[in-house]
Each structure stands twice: as structure tokens, then as C-alpha cells.
Amino acid sequence: DAEITQSPRHKITETGRQVTLACHQTWNHNNMFWYRQDLGHGLRLIHYSYGVQDTNKGEVSDGYSVSRSNTEDLPLTLESAASSQTSVYFCASGSGGPSPGELFFGEGSRLTVL
Amino acid sequence: GNSVTQMEGPVTLSEEAFLTINCTYTATGYPSLFWYVQYPGEGLQLLLKATKADDKGSNKGFEATYRKETTSFHLEKGSVQVSDSAVYFCAVTTSGTYKYIFGTGTRLKVLA
Numbered sequence: 001d002a003e004i005t006q007s008p009r010h011k012i013t014e015t016g017r018q019v020t021l022a023c024h025q026t027w028n029h030n031n032m033f034w035y036r037q038d039l040g041h042g043l044r045l046i047h048y049s050y051g052v053q054d055t056n057k058g059e060v061s062d063g064y065s066v067s068r069s070n071t072e073d074l075p076l077t078l079e080s081a082a083s084s085q086t087s088v089y090f091c092a093s094g095s096g097g098p099s100p101g102e103l104f105f106g107e108g109s110r111l112t113v114l
Numbered sequence: 115g116n117s118v119t120q121m122e123g124p125v126t127l128s129e130e131a132f133l134t135i136n137c138t139y140t141a142t143g144y145p146s147l148f149w150y151v152q153y154p155g156e157g158l159q160l161l162l163k164a165t166k167a168d169d170k171g172s173n174k175g176f177e178a179t180y181r182k183e184t185t186s187f188h189l190e191k192g193s194v195q196v197s198d199s200a201v202y203f204c205a206v207t208t209s210g211t212y213k214y215i216f217g218t219g220t221r222l223k224v225l226a
Contacts, residue, residue: 031212042120042203042218043158050212058213090157094212103150103214105157 002027006091006106014114019078021109023091031094032074033103034058034066036087043090049074081113116141116206120217123201127194127224135189135220137178137204147171147180147187148205148214158203161189194224 004025013019025032030051035043045058047066055066063085065077078085088110092103121136139145146165150158162171167182176191187204204217 033214035216040218043216045213045215048213092158092214102160102163103158105159107155107157 004091004093004104004106006089006109008109009107010110012112012114013081015081015083017081019081019111021076021078021089021091021111023074023076023106024072025091025093025104026072027093027095027104028071029093029095029104030071032068033092033094034064034074034076035090035092036060037090037108038087046076046089047074078111081111083113085111086113087111116145116208116213116215118204118206118215118217120204120220122218123221125220125222127222129196129224129226130193131224133189133191133194133198133222135202135204135222137187137189137217139185139187139204139206141185141206141208143208145206145208147178148207149176149178149187149189150203150205150216152201152203152219154200161202194222196224196226198222199224 007022033048034046044060049068088108091106094103117140119138148163149161151161152158162173164171164180170179178189201219201221203219205214207214
């Protein structure tokens, strides 16, 4: 069965360190997204990609970067982790087409920055 | 840009009670509307959707009607169960962007 997986599921790091969260999907979807979930804010879009070599900034992109070298993967990198980036991160993917379809979500990566 | 406003939770109901979770949106063009559900410790999953005005999405006893005149997409269920306890997210997107904008989520707790 097709799926979307995130790793690691839990990570504790220190301020200033670089962190990469992996996202891998086997749906062969063109569109991939990274969101962060925080109490009182719901899900906020960090970065998204509509295909290989395409990346776009979302509403809370400062301090984050992504790259899309193949269809299956969209890793999220925190260049220099800050305590404000402590959050639960969700990756999602969806197919293109004339109208938006369902988004499929990973199980989340909980990041703690000390 | 697109935005979604949901009623704040938590919402606590007794089993078999009627549920309404309000959602209003602002969007340009011809938005599609969605409700996603998040069970504890899991990612979000699609509950229902509607892609044009007056459409009714339904699934697992939940319903929501796309009301363009009031820019609303309220979620309803006639008789909730303990297993419906979760966080519910309203979302909007427009054709060609595929950018989903989510509301802040409403936590539902159903007591036996």
C-alpha cells in the first residue's frame, strides 16, 4: 500500500544545531507540503513543492528550507534550530489535477529544541 | 489570501448528543472546502469535502454543506460517539494553488 512516512518521529536537539526531518511518500504525488502544528495556531504552512526542483515558501518559512530532488522526498531543514521551532511537524502529499484532492499526512515528527 | 475561522474548543458533549462545529472562510476564486480529523497521536485524515456551492459532503455520519452566501462550512453530526473524540480542522483551497489553509482546529471530547 502507498504511504507517507516521516523520520525521526521524535527528536531533541540544542539551540543552534542543524536538523533535518525526512519525508518520503510512495503515492507518486507531485505536491508535497510541510506544516507545523502548535497549540492555538492549528496547522501553518512552512514550505511546499509542486514537483521536482520546485519549492515555495509558505506563511512561516523563516529559518526553514526544503529541497526536492525526486518525486518521493521533501526533507525539511532547520539551519540553526531555535526554541521557537519546538513543535510537531507534519508532512503531506497530494495529487495535482484540475481541482484539489485529498491530502495524505504523515504521522508527525515531534521536535524539541533546548 | 485564503483564511479559515473555526469555533474555539474544547467542545465537550455526552454520547448521542448533536454536534455542530462552526467554520467560516474567506477565499478568492472558487474554493474547495474540507474537514479533516486528527485522532490522538496521529496525522490528519480527510473526513469530508465539498467542491462547489450547495454541495454537501458526508462521511461516517458527519455532514457539512458549502454555503457560499454565508461563506460557511459547518460540521454536524446527529449523534456523537466516544470514538468521535478528536481534533477537527476546517480547510480551504482554490484550484490551481493546491495550498491548503487550515483553521486552528476544534477539540471534541465525547463522554460516555
